[in-house]
Amino acid sequence: MEYVNPEGLRLDGRxxxxxxxxxxxxxxxxxxxxSAVFEMGxxxxxxxxxxxxxxxxxxxxxxxxxxVLCEYSMAHFSTxxxxxxxxxxxxxxxxxxxxxxxxxxxLTELLPHSQIDIFLQVLQAxxxxxxxxxxxxxLALADAGIPMRDLAVSCSAGYLNSTPLLDLNYVEDxxxxxxxxxxxxxxxxxxxxxxxxxxxxxxxxxxxxxxxSEGCKAIAERVREVLQENTKQLEYRRAA
Numbered sequence: 210m211e212y213v214n215p216e217g218l219r220l221d222g223r224x225x226x227x228x229x230x231x232x233x234x235x236x237x238x239x240x241x242x243x244s245a246v247f248e249m250g251x252x253x254x255x256x257x258x259x260x261x262x263x264x265x266x267x268x269x270x271x272x273x274x275x276x277v278l279c280e281y282s283m284a285h286f287s288t289x290x291x292x293x294x295x296x297x298x299x300x301x302x303x304x305x306x307x308x309x310x311x312x313x314x315x316l317t318e319l320l321p322h323s324q325i326d327i328f329l330q331v332l333q334a335x336x337x338x339x340x341x342x343x344x345x346x347x348l349a350l351a352d353a354g355i356p357m358r359d360l361a362v363s364c365s366a367g368y369l370n371s372t373p374l375l376d377l378n379y380v381e382d383x384x385x386x387x388x389x390x391x392x393x394x395x396x397x398x399x400x401x402x403x404x405x406x407x408x409x410x411x412x413x414x415x416x417x418x419x420x421x422s423e424g425c426k427a428i429a430e431r432v433r434e435v436l437q438e439n440t441k442q443l444e445y446r447r448a449a
Contacts, residue, residue, distance in 0.1 A: 212369045212381055220380060224379075228364070228376040229337075233344070233435045235352040242351025247345035250378060251335035256345035258353040275320035279308035279327045283340060285314045288334040288379075306402065307342055313401040314361040315328035315350065325355060336379040339390055340364050343402070344428055348357055351436055359394035360432055361401060364424030366391075366417045368409060373417045375424050389414070391421040395429040 213219055223229070225443045229250030238244035239258035248254075264270050281304040311327060327349070328340045340363035369386040382388055383443045387409045392402025409417065 210374050210384070211300055212384060213372045213374070219374065220419040221378060226370055226375050226420060226423070228427060231431050233348060233431065235348050235435060235439050240269075241349070242336065242445050243349040243351070243355070245345050245348035245352060247341050247348060249341050249344075249376065251333055252337050252341050252378075253331070253333040254338065254341040254345045255332060256342070256349035257328045258325065258346070258349040258355065259328075260325035260353070261320045261355070264322060264324045269324075270322065271317070273321050274317040275315070275322075277308055277312050277315060277327070278310065278324060279304045279329070279346075281307060281329045281331075283331040283334060283338075287331045302367065303339060303342070306339065306404070307346060310343055310361055310363070311346055311350065312400045313399075314347070314357045314359055314372050314394055314423065316356040316358055319356050325350075336377050336378065336382040337365050339404075340392075340428075343392055344432060348432060348435060352439070359397045359399075360427045360429055361389065361392060361394060362429045362432060363402060364421050364428055365389060365393040366421035366424065368413060368417055373413075375420050387413075387417065389417045389421055391418060393422060393425045393429075395426055 217224055232248040235245045237246050238257045241259060243258040245256050259273055264276055269276050281300050327346050331338050343361055343363040365377055365388055367374050367386050367388045369381060369384055387407035390404045393400055
């Protein structure tokens, strides 16, 4: 199957270095301390954050740091080809990956003897759910006022038809090519997540990694815009 035509266009009309449309909103769950919806194309994720609050299980307490817990799940209606159970292996693995990524950006040392719970649910899945969850979690943490050293953002890139492609959708992701998911702290210029599901020659990997990193930086700009717009709205409401 041809995923990139001779004119350089992908199946959905994007060029190799184009991302899908990003739509994001914070404050969508009234009973959560912070929440957000993040959409990348047809992939849609909701995040809710509770905390910081008193740690519930004292045996999990970390010395001088907040405990960060994360639960990832997919709604049964999120994808048309299969149903996922809440506690399946992939959900457990992604919960751990996302938790570790978020721990790298949260200033946990400022919140000792407390815990922060992050709940993520995929409402629509069309590729890039891992990255969308990280981006949604960052927005929800900021909405909750959790102190962070930087924004944690994520994007993926792949390699199909001898072409590096940014922000794979489900059809591209399922094509059997390499898929590289990258998470970064953009201002600190630090990589917090790097996962690859197939081998690539080093030169090709560096090209795909650089493409995903540029995608991360573009997402970081969008996340900042959403947070700035939300701050303006809050200031307007207070003034009114």
